[in-house]
Amino acid sequence: xxxxxxxxxxxxxxxxxxxxxxxxxxxxxxxxxxxxxxxxxxxxxxxxxxxxxxxxxxxxxxxxxxxxxxxxxxxxxxxxxxxxxxxxxxxxxxxxxxxxxxxxxxxxxxxxxxxxxxxxxxxxxxxxxxxxxxxxxxxxxxxxxxxxxxxxxxxxxxxxxxxxxxxxxxxxxxxxxxxxxxxxxxxxxxxxxxxxxxxxxxxxxxxxxxxxxxxxxxxxxxxxxxxxxxxxxxxxxxxxxxxxxxxxxxxxxxxxxxxxxxxxxxxxxxxxxxxxxxxxxxxxxxxxx
Numbered sequence: 113x114x115x116x117x118x119x120x121x122x123x124x125x126x127x128x129x130x131x132x133x134x135x136x137x138x139x140x141x142x143x144x145x146x147x148x149x150x151x152x153x154x155x156x157x158x159x160x161x162x163x164x165x166x167x168x169x170x171x172x173x174x175x176x177x178x179x180x181x182x183x184x185x186x187x188x189x190x191x192x193x194x195x196x197x198x199x200x201x202x203x204x205x206x207x208x209x210x211x212x213x214x215x216x217x218x219x220x221x222x223x224x225x226x227x228x229x230x231x232x233x234x235x236x237x238x239x240x241x242x243x244x245x246x247x248x249x250x251x252x253x254x255x256x257x258x259x260x261x262x263x264x265x266x267x268x269x270x271x272x273x274x275x276x277x278x279x280x281x282x283x284x285x286x287x288x289x290x291x292x293x294x295x296x297x298x299x300x301x302x303x304x305x306x307x308x309x310x311x312x313x314x315x316x317x318x319x320x321x322x323x324x325x326x327x328x329x330x331x332x333x334x335x336x337x338x339x340x341x342x343x344x345x346x347x348x349x350x351x352x353x354x355x356x357x358x359x360x361x362x363x364x365x366x367x368x369x370x371x372x373x374x375x376x377x378x379x380x381x382x383x384x385x386x387x388x389x390x391x392x393x394x395x396x397x398x399x400x401x
Contacts, residue, residue: 151195152328153372159321160188177308178278184317185239185275192238192326195331196251197229198367203335204346206251239272241265244327252334261330266324271316277306302322310367332368339364352392354384361387
């Protein structure tokens with residue numbers, strides 16, 4: 113009986129062959145095209161697709177719930193990538209503010225002019241409150257984030273730490289994430305795996321839905337507010353008549369509205385009327401009254 117010279121063969125290796133990524137382009141669905149027209153509706157469609165995977169199950173295994181959590185946070189990240197690039201394409205001030213930022217040379221060669229803003233976010237992960245906060249400052253010139261949005265961002269950061277455990281440690285809580293979440297209270301959970309049950313997973317998914325929609329509304333309000341600001345060199349000369357303002361208002365409405373949500377957005381005229389009520393300058397005569 114001959115003895116193998118391979119003393120490293122401590123495990124039995126199957127055939128590696130050429131590998132599963134020999135032709136990666138074939139792994140992408142190149143026929144795919146987005147059906148939703150706004151970032152919020154793309155997000156909702158993505159979440160609905162994830163929901164279908166588990167919503168009718170009696171129980172969700174921890175390993176599966178971790179994968180689903182990754183999917184939901186990925187949908188949030190994709191939302192921010194889409195809405196910010198859409199804002200740059202639509203809002204003149206956001207576009208001007210982005211002039212000094214660089215994009216990869218490959219994007220210049222192969223991206224269309226319309227999709228070029230998305231290249232600005234290459235290498236950026238929106239799976240942290242810091243990244244979102246910085247993006248709001250860079251592309252929407254937000255100097256002070258309202259307290260309710262700030263609180264939501266901090267809660268989102270907690271979700272991102274759970275995600276981090278799933279991505280890098282097969283769900284187990286590491287020291288760095290434990291410190292971020294509060295090591296004193298989480299010390300007993302160190303090196304223990306995340307075990308989201310069906311109810312807990314549903315609560316996370318529902319909260320992320322509300323989080324994204326609250327930031328969506330905040331960005332809509334921010335763009336409308338600064339469109340009236342004297343400090344904005346690209347402010348809009350609103351006429352305060354729907355027939356004359358419709359095109360300008362539609363540019364913003366069509367960025368943020370949803371027809372896929374369980375409660376669709378109010379129609380454009382209704383929101384325009386609210387905008388006029390809040391922002392139309394009052395004459396001195398009417399203010400005296």
